[in-house]
Amino acid sequence: MRIALFVTCLADGLFPQVGQATVRLLERLGHExxxxxxQTCCGQMHTNTGxxxxxxxxxxxxxxxxxxxxxxxxxxxxxxxxxxxQHAMVARRFGDEALARRAEAVAARTYExxxxxxxxxGLEDVGAYYPHRVTYHPTCHSLRLLRVGDRPLRLLRSVxxxxxxxxxxxxxxxGFGGTFAxxxxxxxxxxLADKMRSVLATGAEVCTAGDSSCLMHIGGGLSxxxxxxxxxxxxxxxxxxxxxx
Amino acid sequence: xxxxPRGVGHLRGDQPFxxxxxxxxxxxxxxxxxxxATRTIRAKRAAVVAELPDWEELxxxxxxxxxxxxxxxxxxxEQLESQVTAHGGTVHWAxxxxxxxxxxxxxxRGTGAAEVVKVKSIATDEIGLNEALAAAGIxxxxxxxxxxxxxxxxxxxxxxLVPAIxxxxxxxxxxxxxxxxxxxxxxxxTPAALTEAARLHLRRRFLSARVGISGANFAVAETGxxxxxxxxxxGRMCLTLPDTLITVMGIEKVIPSWRDLEVFLQLLPxxxxxxxxxxxxSMWTGVTPGDGPQRFHLVxxxxxxxxxxxxxxxxxxxxxxxxxxxxxxxxxxERTGGHAYGSxxxxxxxxxxxxxxxxxxxxxxxxxxxSLCGACYDVCPVRIDIPSILVHLRSRHVEExxxxxxxxxxxxVAMAAASWVMASPARYAAALRGGRTGRALRRGGRIxxxxxxxxxxxxVRDAPAPPARTFREWWRLEHGDPDARG
Numbered sequence: 077m078r079i080a081l082f083v084t085c086l087a088d089g090l091f092p093q094v095g096q097a098t099v100r101l102l103e104r105l106g107h108e109x110x111x112x113x114x115q116t117c118c119g120q121m122h123t124n125t126g127x128x129x130x131x132x133x134x135x136x137x138x139x140x141x142x143x144x145x146x147x148x149x150x151x152x153x154x155x156x157x158x159x160x161x162q163h164a165m166v167a168r169r170f171g172d173e174a175l176a177r178r179a180e181a182v183a184a185r186t187y188e189x190x191x192x193x194x195x196x197x198g199l200e201d202v203g204a205y206y207p208h209r210v211t212y213h214p215t216c217h218s219l220r221l222l223r224v225g226d227r228p229l230r231l232l233r234s235v236x237x238x239x240x241x242x243x244x245x246x247x248x249x250x251g252f253g254g255t256f257a258x259x260x261x262x263x264x265x266x267x268l269a270d271k272m273r274s275v276l277a278t279g280a281e282v283c284t285a286g287d288s289s290c291l292m293h294i295g296g297g298l299s300x301x302x303x304x305x306x307x308x309x310x311x312x313x314x315x316x317x318x319x320x321x
Numbered sequence: 322x323x324x325x326p327r328g329v330g331h332l333r334g335d336q337p338f339x340x341x342x343x344x345x346x347x348x349x350x351x352x353x354x355x356x357x358a359t360r361t362i363r364a365k366r367a368a369v370v371a372e373l374p375d376w377e378e379l380x381x382x383x384x385x386x387x388x389x390x391x392x393x394x395x396x397x398x399e400q401l402e403s404q405v406t407a408h409g410g411t412v413h414w415a416x417x418x419x420x421x422x423x424x425x426x427x428x429x430r431g432t433g434a435a436e437v438v439k440v441k442s443i444a445t446d447e448i449g450l451n452e453a454l455a456a457a458g459i460x461x462x463x464x465x466x467x468x469x470x471x472x473x474x475x476x477x478x479x480x481x482l483v484p485a486i487x488x489x490x491x492x493x494x495x496x497x498x499x500x501x502x503x504x505x506x507x508x509x510x511t512p513a514a515l516t517e518a519a520r521l522h523l524r525r526r527f528l529s530a531r532v533g534i535s536g537a538n539f540a541v542a543e544t545g546x547x548x549x550x551x552x553x554x555x556g557r558m559c560l561t562l563p564d565t566l567i568t569v570m571g572i573e574k575v576i577p578s579w580r581d582l583e584v585f586l587q588l589l590p591x592x593x594x595x596x597x598x599x600x601x602x603s604m605w606t607g608v609t610p611g612d613g614p615q616r617f618h619l620v621x622x623x624x625x626x627x628x629x630x631x632x633x634x635x636x637x638x639x640x641x642x643x644x645x646x647x648x649x650x651x652x653x654x655e656r657t658g659g660h661a662y663g664s665x666x667x668x669x670x671x672x673x674x675x676x677x678x679x680x681x682x683x684x685x686x687x688x689x690x691x692s693l694c695g696a697c698y699d700v701c702p703v704r705i706d707i708p709s710i711l712v713h714l715r716s717r718h719v720e721e722x723x724x725x726x727x728x729x730x731x732x733x734v735a736m737a738a739a740s741w742v743m744a745s746p747a748r749y750a751a752a753l754r755g756g757r758t759g760r761a762l763r764r765g766g767r768i769x770x771x772x773x774x775x776x777x778x779x780x781v782r783d784a785p786a787p788p789a790r791t792f793r794e795w796w797r798l799e800h801g802d803p804d805a806r807g
Contacts, residue, residue, distance in 0.1 A: 089791055111800070114746045116743040161709075220696065249692050258775070261781070264692070
């Protein structure tokens with residue numbers, strides 16, 4: 077299958093290993109990955125902070141770049157959520173019904189990584205090997221906007237060598253929330269403190285999730301505490317094999 | 322459409338949310354009280370909701386009834402008025418808090434009473450009725466246990482359903498000992514002892530009161546029937562014993578038919594107290610000769626509701642049936658409590674309701690008091706998509722603030738610049754390359770300190786150091802000429 081990668085601005089600029097892992101994984105599974113170079117950002121930060129007018133050109137860009145693609149994969153629950161639940165709304169806000177329809181059509185072919193693997197490719201065992209103690213944080217937009225359910229956990233359970241431990245109060249937000257983390261930094265920190273307490277209680281070496289943004293927040297807190305637990309994106313775990321270890 | 326006026330009632334805080342929440346975050350007793358209370362009620366709600374196989378259908382029905390009612394609000398309100406009038410009640414229309422307070426004060430004065438007993442009512446708290454009555458020399462006695470605790474403690478409610486959720490029983494005992502006339506000085510802090518003290522205190526009020534004041538959970542247009550649901554029986558006392566009953570009700574509380582109660586009386590108790598059914602459901606239709614209050618006044622309150630109705634994207638906030646399930650699941654509310662929101666409507670629903678009633682600029686920080694985690698939408702019994710309304714209100718704030726200012730805020734400049742950069746792949750790629758200069762800040766692969774406003778991030782979290790190569794640079798190296806593929 078020919079799958080276009082929307083890598084997201086965060087992974088492109090700060091976490092390239094997440095994009096690389098997604099490519100490695102899908103190519104290993106026998107698929108062709110393309111990377112349309114005209115892509116930039118889904119505009120979620122603008123939309124969620126209230127800057128809809130500034131989000132509009134980014135929505136248009138996403139639609140124009142990806143509307144000819146058969147299928148788009150995104151290694152992020154919240155960026156997929158923005159494409160699926162906000163792009164058409166932003167277009168309609170400025171009276172562009174034609175763009176809204178095109179956005180809806182592209183959104184219907186845009187999948188978060190675990191959705192693509194489980195629903196489209198019909199896989200749970202992707203042949204990964206990851207000999208570490210891991211706990212999974214289901215990010216809010218994956219969980220409640222996309223309803224990915226236990227798809228990421230089913231993928232993780234099939235990873236060879238993994239010691240997967242359940243995260244207490246997993247469904248509670250980590251406190252990132254985009255610009256919320258800066259605008260309401262103390263509340264965000266209070267939420268982060270509880271999330272870190274849960275993560276550390278598992279004794280995991282690695283906390284994983286389907287969103288680089290939440291992992292940047294949780295990982296930033298754990299790193300500041302030198303807690304000895306790292307954050308690793310789901311794609312990186314699924315891309316790992318015996319050979320890469 | 323006019324908003325709720327300033328200078329009256331309790332819809333606006335003195336400080337923006339980020340400032341107002343600081344004290345609560347640092348209050349360890351409050352954090353423990355809130356954590357314990359919300360955790361308990363969350364579990365109760367989840368258990369009773371799971372019992373109903375048709376819960377999702379009930380939610381959809383609740384949403385549909387509310388959507389339909391709001392679309393025909395004018396005719397349902399007039400139908401309600403004619404039915405209440407036909408059954409011996411009197412209907413008053415109050416454009417805002419000032420008008421409502423004037424109407425109620427004049428009605429109480431007309432009875433000659435110097436005291437009134439009150440059923441727990443957020444609408445009367447919204448308009449500051451107790452203060453208005455006090456200014457006219459009339460004492461209002463709150464009779465709901467938690468409202469009594471708040472009133473005796475010279476405090477403010479911090480939760481829609483459990484106004485004293487921020488207090489534990491040791492604190493309640495202290496308040497009673499200090500403020501309750503004639504209380505047993507040996508009062509302990511067991512729930513039974515505290516409740517008994519309140520019961521003795523309130524009984525005198527119930528038996529002597531000539532005027533009762535209530536809110537309403539529902540008003541049935543087809544019959545003119547008012548409905549109050551409660552747990553303690555204090556409401557039943559206030560609604561039946563006094564000679565005069567005055568009900569203040571937001572105009573969005575009307576429902577078309579008796580049959581619609583079937584849906585809401587299932588949704589509300591399970592969502593709010595986590596009970597299958599609430600202990601007391603009181604209904605009355607106008608005046609019944611020889612039984613209950615012989616004078617009934619219904620005050621229909623707008624106070625910014627029509628302004629909310631006029632915004633199609635914000636309107637669903639008016640569906641709210643005040644169950645408070647969204648407060649109990651909100652990770653922000655759980656850590657800040659209700660006072661930080663500065664309004665009688667705290668938590669997620671408050672963050673979408675208060676700014677619409679007052680105008681967004683008077684509560685501009687509230688739509689941002691959320692991580693958009695979506696837990697509130699999942700539990701809302703009438704399916705209010707709170708996260709989407711929060712985003713919508715943020716956009717209203719950005720637009721209104723831009724119109725009001727000659728010089729844009731630093732944030733607006735940054736957002737416009739980011740949009741300009743990301744609208745062009747060439748500018749975007751250059752910016753990513755530029756971001757690499759941030760590598761100079763790294764110590765051991767991480768960044769410990771960034772300049773403002775990102776210092777709010779690095780004050781407690783490390784930031785990732787930009788990588789040596791961006792993803793797109795890696796892709797070019799691995800896959801060659803970009804134009805050849807994709």
